[in-house]
Amino acid sequence: MTAPATAGAAAPVVSAFGVGKRYGPTVALADVSLTVRPGESHALVGRNGAGKSTLVSILTGLSKSDTGSVEFGGEPAPPLADRDGWRQKVACVYQHSTVIPQLTVAENLFLNRQSGKKFMISWNRLRRQARELLDSWGVDVDVDTLAGELSVEDRQFVEIARALSYGARFIVLDEPTAQLDSQAIERLFDRMRELQASGVTFLFISHHLHEVYEVCEAVTVLRDARHVLTAPVADLGRADLVAAMTGEQGGLSVRDAAERDPLEAGAPEALTVDNLSGDSFSGISFRLRKGEVLGLAGSNASGKHQLAETLYGLREPTEGIIKIDGVPLKPGSVPAALKAGIGCVPRDRHHQGLVLGMSIADNATLSVLDRLGPAGIASPSARGGNARAAIADYGVVAAGPDQPVSDLSGGNQQKVVLARALASDPRVVVLINPTAGVDVKSKEALLAVVDRVRAEGKAVLIVSDELDDLRLGDRVLVLRAGAVVAEHRAGWSDGDLVAEIEGVEIGD
Structure with a gap:
């Protein structure tokens, strides 16, 4: 350009x-x-x-x-x-x-600017003006489509x-x-x-x-x-x-899985997935061992996000089996997944990961309230103590545990989401786009925590669009059109992985 x-x-x-x-x-x-x-x-x-x-x-x-x-x-x-x-x-x-998702494209384009006479909207004129506007800027969408679709x-x-x-x-x-x-x-x-x-x-x-x-x-x-x-x-x-x-020299410091000692042979399976099918994916099988990091790569249309959300109980599979430590998991149930030992950082921290109007203490303890007090009623001191420990452990930059999470930067919000996911000491950690929308240093801090919990023996599944996130993986599975099309061991090249994701062949 x-x-x-x-x-x-x-x-x-x-x-x-x-x-x-x-x-x-x-x-x-x-x-x-x-x-x-x-x-x-x-x-x-x-x-x-x-x-x-x-x-x-x-x-x-x-x-x-x-x-x-x-x-x-x-x-x-x-x-x-x-x-x-x-x-x-x-x-x-x-x-x-x-x-506004409930309004059409035309209505959104001319909201509060509708043409008409005597307070009546001329819908034909509105649609025509919307079509002319979109055509003039090369936007090919139906003006009568609901924006939410x-x-x-x-x-x-x-x-x-x-x-x-x-x-x-x-x-x-x-x-x-x-x-x-x-x-x-x-x-x-x-x-x-x-x-x-x-x-x-x-x-x-x-x-x-x-x-x-x-x-x-x-x-x-x-x-x-x-x-x-x-x-x-x-x-x-x-x-x-x-x-x-x-303010520091150097680029993003991410520890590539190829640079660490390989996983010990015979490490027990933490997560077993057999012939799992659901929304946007089918026939998926893989094993994830304790202390192993497995990456899932693919386009947004590959089914990788839906697969991860199915493992955590946000979606119900149409067939197949999920096991945690060899025990079948009740499908389509987040409480069952939590109880079985799965922790999750969801895809959208604003809508799925945080209650923005609540404090750091409230958000960080949502998954462990049953452990902090009888009948899930935790005292302010218990929640505050837990949150102060999370702030220290995960490097959350905040005024204190009572600060609303809505006041935090994106990187610090994501650290709170990760703290909540790990508060229950899960056996399996599912991370969906864990560093999306965060700065370089926050990304380093988040990935360092992932590497730490791997070293502690937890099994980690990382679903991400970011190659830096996937470098932590001992293996990376590539999904395309809802199926696993390739597996790459640690040490893969950017070109090879991206070519698999996009479905293109790299010439000699």
Whole structure:
């Protein structure tokens, strides 16, 4: 992708000058500046808690900075109360969709902007305008489809089209690839390039640094609420980028399973799966031994997530047997899985892993309340003591056990989810996308815990889209179209594994 030729002459699409923001004693941003040029894709990266979300809330008019200023095209940003003015300048497509699932695509596109006379909506005109809008930006979805039935990819395109319909040509993409498989990611990147050629500018936020190098021309790094650097992506090595984010030299430190001693021969089976079939998978069989890490790889359509959720009881299989330490597991029951000794980090921490309105102490002890007090009623001191131990053991950065988990960064929230999964001392640990949406150092900390529990003799199943997560595996099974198509021993190459996942052959 070529940087726009007018980048030096045209006014920046957006400029932030010396922006600062405090929430009580907490400094969320300190003297941060940002310049995004017309037609570029500009990455904003940093560890969780670095200040990215606060800066985005200021750039999109959701909050006001305490110091500094924001300009669009060289003109001051609209007043905070002028929502239409902000919509014409900037829009944000968040990781978690803001479309209303019960409404159609057309209704979502023109919510509160329906055309008609005397308070009556002209539905034919609404559908026609929606179709024209989607066609103009190359979005191929049915305008009468309920938004909740769309794929994650199509929901994102609808949200981008909605933003463009207000006149905004500056789009913030907040972790847009977190829930997409590799093919959908490539389609998103292709659409970004097409939109850039049409004059649209992107601020791209991602924890996947390889995506920054693939799709962005410039990158800005925040660390500890401060601006660290802005540079052309082509001029910044990956190790230097990680060092700017963390303040430390070097890249992600992940212990590859090939570098440790092989599993002892004859280690007993902890998890046995025989001919298991269910939603999106069929005929799956494998063995997982104590002290072993098994990876499950595949696209989002491979059935890997559904398989993992079936093992934990979130889904019921149509046939097959699951055994824990040789004892058959009651299918389709989370309580039965917990009782049998399975701990799980679910796929979506916000909707499945945490109760966001509750404290760290409440969340960290949800799986062991029966052990902390009679009839599952645990005293505040028991819950607090357990949570303080979890905060220390898992390196959760928090004010204390009573802090709401909603106040924590993504990495610290995920540490709380992992602490809860391991609180019951399970025999088998199922981890679904355990490092999704967390920064480099949080990822290292989470994977270090996984390696620790493996060394303690627990059996670990890692289901992930991240190759770094899968490197901990003694073996990696590749699923495609609901079936196991390959098995790779530790020491696999990225190219071989990705080729299996995508179903392509690497030439000699």
